[in-house]
Amino acid sequence: MSSTPVAVVTGGNKGIGFAIVQALCKHFQGDVFLTARDPGRGQAAVRKLQEEGLHPFFHQLDIDDLQSIQALRDFLKEKYGGVNVLVNNAGIAFKVHDTTPFSVQAEVTLKTNFFGTRNVCTELLPLVKPYGKVVNVSSSVSLSSLASCSKELQQKFRSDTITEEELVKLMTKFVEDTKTNTHVKEGWPNTAYGVSKIGVTVLSRIQARMINEKRKGDHILLNACCPGWVRTDMAGPKAPKSPDEGAETPVYLALLPADADGPHGQFVSDKTVRTW
Numbered sequence: 001m002s003s004t005p006v007a008v009v010t011g012g013n014k015g016i017g018f019a020i021v022q023a024l025c026k027h028f029q030g031d032v033f034l035t036a037r038d039p040g041r042g043q044a045a046v047r048k049l050q051e052e053g054l055h056p057f058f059h060q061l062d063i064d065d066l067q068s069i070q071a072l073r074d075f076l077k078e079k080y081g082g083v084n085v086l087v088n089n090a091g092i093a094f095k096v097h098d099t100t101p102f103s104v105q106a107e108v109t110l111k112t113n114f115f116g117t118r119n120v121c122t123e124l125l126p127l128v129k130p131y132g133k134v135v136n137v138s139s140s141v142s143l144s145s146l147a148s149c150s151k152e153l154q155q156k157f158r159s160d161t162i163t164e165e166e167l168v169k170l171m172t173k174f175v176e177d178t179k180t181n182t183h184v185k186e187g188w189p190n191t192a193y194g195v196s197k198i199g200v201t202v203l204s205r206i207q208a209r210m211i212n213e214k215r216k217g218d219h220i221l222l223n224a225c226c227p228g229w230v231r232t233d234m235a236g237p238k239a240p241k242s243p244d245e246g247a248e249t250p251v252y253l254a255l256l257p258a259d260a261d262g263p264h265g266q267f268v269s270d271k272t273v274r275t276w
């Protein structure tokens, strides 16, 4: 088993994930794994970085596929005995003018952004080593969407005692409510992406609390963040930030020094803790 520290980035073949891998290759003292759901796209991205003189490794990971997540988990356990840095970056968003029925958009978006990210966490968080860092790439849209929720939902999502099971029930309820077109009446904002990212931010707050309860002495720091509005296939060419600039906050959180005692359980943008 290798004692080399290891960092893993999901959705690393393009966009912000690719820029995060690139920055970690330069600044993380250890092995960096670019993961992608499609091995062809993933290997092509690795080759691009190799041409720059960087040395990322590749592992397949489709966060929608539990077997794929478990294969990565087993590999990390066997080869490294765990993981030091995990960046949950993979995500999807339907385009604004997409005509796919809203209920389908809700199901598909939540499946990847919330349930897929949660499954990665369920399988990989137990492997995170002492002084490890976990970065869940959420979005400032989670904050604006929270403000558009009913007072009752806002209270639940801001609660310091909400459990992961309760959060999963709420995310499932959103998808169900869109199917009967009752989601607005039930207090939800009219954005599947926004609700999925509320899920990611609240999940991060819950997971950080669990780390405090169960692994207090391990000095693990886990946060949600927003990369900003970034020029990628997801956000389009008009966004103000380059992918490198978008990677700055996630990379800052991934490389917090060993003696840092925070941020932890926070929502961070532009390297600044925001009020949830």
Ligand code: NAP
Pocket (backbone or CB within 6 Å): 010, 011, 012, 013, 014, 015, 016, 017, 036, 037, 038, 041, 061, 062, 063, 064, 089, 090, 091, 092, 093, 112, 116, 137, 138, 139, 140, 226, 227, 228, 229, 230, 231, 232, 233, 234, 235, 239
């Ligand atoms: P992007 O260019 O569309 O890249 C998304 C990445 O996620 C791709 O590598 C994609 O792989 C991967 N992915 C999607 N579904 C996956 C799955 N099931 N399993 C594994 N990988 C999967 O988007 P981006 O702008 O870089 O976004 C990265 C993250 O930042 C997302 O979580 C997004 O919500 C968040 N974010 C972006 C912005 C922005 O302005 N761009 C703002 C706030 C938050 P494929 O190439 O195979 O599709």
